Amino acid sequence: MHPLLRPAGTTGATPVTFVTPSTYPDAKAKLKAPQQAYLDAVGFEPKAGKAVVVPDAKGAVATVLFGIEAEGAAHRDPLLAGKLPGQIPPGLYRFANDPGDAERAAFAFVTGQYRFTRYKKASAKPALLVVPDGVDGAAVSQAAEATALARDLINTPANDLGPAELEAAIRDLGKRHRAKVTSVVGEALLKQNFPMIHAVGAASPREPRLVDLVWGNEKHPKVTLVGKGVCFDTGGLDLKPSSAMLLMKKDMGGAAAAIGLAHMIMAAKLPVRLRLLVPAVENAVSGAAFRPGDVFPTRKGLTVEIGNTDAEGRLVLCDALALADEEAPVLLADFATLTGAARVALGPDLPPVYTHDDGLATELAAAGLAVGDPVWRLPLWKPYAGGLDSKIADLNNVTTGGFAGSITAALYLERFVEKAQSWLHADVYGWVPADKPGRPQGGEMQAARALFAVLKARFG
Incomplete structure (x- = not known):
């Protein structure tokens, strides 16, 4: 169980009562007269996300009141309970009433206390939570562990997280769950027909690689995850401006999401044959860098003209997707910090997803709202595919029009998936620009987590 959680039924915990403007008077009336007077004296108002610590006669913490949105409010933050730990003293707490979704609130309570401590130690003592009645503590723990794992990987700067270190993280995960992990590194990529992964990573002294994790009974349905593992992206010869390079340690955020999801699947022991593929590279600048105008083959056999070296993510993904597709999995899902256009369209909190599977899209949207991991479907709009045409190759890696960048990137990837029964592409941001409940910057x-909920419903 997660170190911030305690088993259901643990005694000695301080109660936390969730209140709205309409329920606050009743909650207040149940307190002793001096405590009611204290609430009046401090001027507590049950606003969403606001907590008040109510003392007993000796000045110790007796109870906590925490404001949440009223049922039917125009906007309800699904992870609002993540604001609670920062407003209460260290100690052990329990939910005294229903916060609306106790499992989601418990997850937020834990993940809201995440801190990246590799280089700067956190001094704050944590708030602990008794697993609410009826909540699967193991599931909350697994989701929180996966989230922390992904956050740690993304937050680690590129000097300490290159392709080899990303491979090491996957190998550690494989060892934990007794999965088989192999890799194809450096020049071996050319020998084993992964020319695009090699081309993108060729300029860096840190060898590019394709990391391959396999777990589960081979007779179970095949579920394959692919994660973009660009550990740092300079843009290549189409060099990014310095301001755009500041967050490029997060360009392996798709790999981090896929790794986190793989952990959840294996920890829950879902009856699937899991495969995780991570093309891990650094898009650097040197005499060995690939150039605008170059033409390369791909694993699938299609040739690609390089219109822009800063559209490298789709290049490493296309070789990995082609490999994954050869097995015809029941579900092939890729995660990638692929385009700025996705952020322009939907902002940092709402990743666009693409699929031809209407049922999968519907399930995923509902699951995302339920667990507080929202996504939004955008169309694979075929008329835009012509923008990827090339006069000298089968396709270009970018369009020249400058419109619908996330859609055309998805259309590029679609060319490399034929046999999979369902394919899903998620164009994630992988970053929280400012602190939000349950989601530190x-x-x-x-x-x-949204896709895990779908997989658990289908296969669990």
Whole structure:
């Protein structure tokens, strides 16, 4: 169980009562007269996200009141309970009433206390939570662990997280769950027909690689995850401006999401044959860098003209997707911090997803709202595919029009998937620009918990 959680039924915990403007008077009336007077004296108002610590006669913490949105409010933050730990003293707490979704609130309570401590130690003592009655503590723990794992990977700067270190993280995960992990590294990529992964990573002294994790009974349905593992992206010869390079340690956020989801699947022991593929590279600048105008083959056999070296994510993904597709999995899902256009369209909190599977899209949208990991479907709009045409190759890696960048990137990837029964592409941001409930500023695992909920419903 997660170190911030205690088993259901643990005694000695301080109660936390969730209140709205309409329920606050009743909650207040149940307190002793001096405590009611205290609430009046401090001027507590049950606003969403606001907590008040109510003392007993000796000055110790007796109870906590925490404001949440009223049922039917125009906007309800699904992870609002993540604001609670920062407003209460260290100690052990329990939910005294229903917060609306106790499992989601418990997850937020834990993940809201995440801190990246590799280089700067956190001094604050944590608030602990008794697993609410009826909540699967193991599931909350697994989701929180996966989230922390993904956040740690994204938050680690590129000097300490290159392709080899990303591979090491996957190998550690494989060892934990007794999965088989192999890799194809450096020049071996050319020998084993992964020319695009090699081309993108060729300029860096840190060798590119394709990391391959396999777990589960081979007779179970095949579920394959692919994560973009660009550990740092300079833009290549189409060099990014310095301001655009500041967050490029997060360009492996798709790999982090896929790794986190793989952990959840294996920890829950879902009856699937899981495969995780991570093309891990650094898009650097040197005499060995690939150039605008170059033409490369791909694993699938299609040739690609390089219109822009800063559209490298789709290049490493296309070789990995082609490999994954060869097995015809029941579900092939890729995660990638692929386009700025996705952020322009939907902002940092709402990743667009693409699929031809209407049922999967419906299930995923509902699951995302239920677990507080929202996604939004955008169309694979075929008329835009012509923008990827090339006069000298089968396709270009970018369009020249400058419109619908996320859609055309998805259309590029679609060319490399034929046999999979369902394919899903998530264009994630992988970053929280400013603190939000349950989501501290920094790296974030997006779309993975939503997809896990779908997989658990289908296969669990």
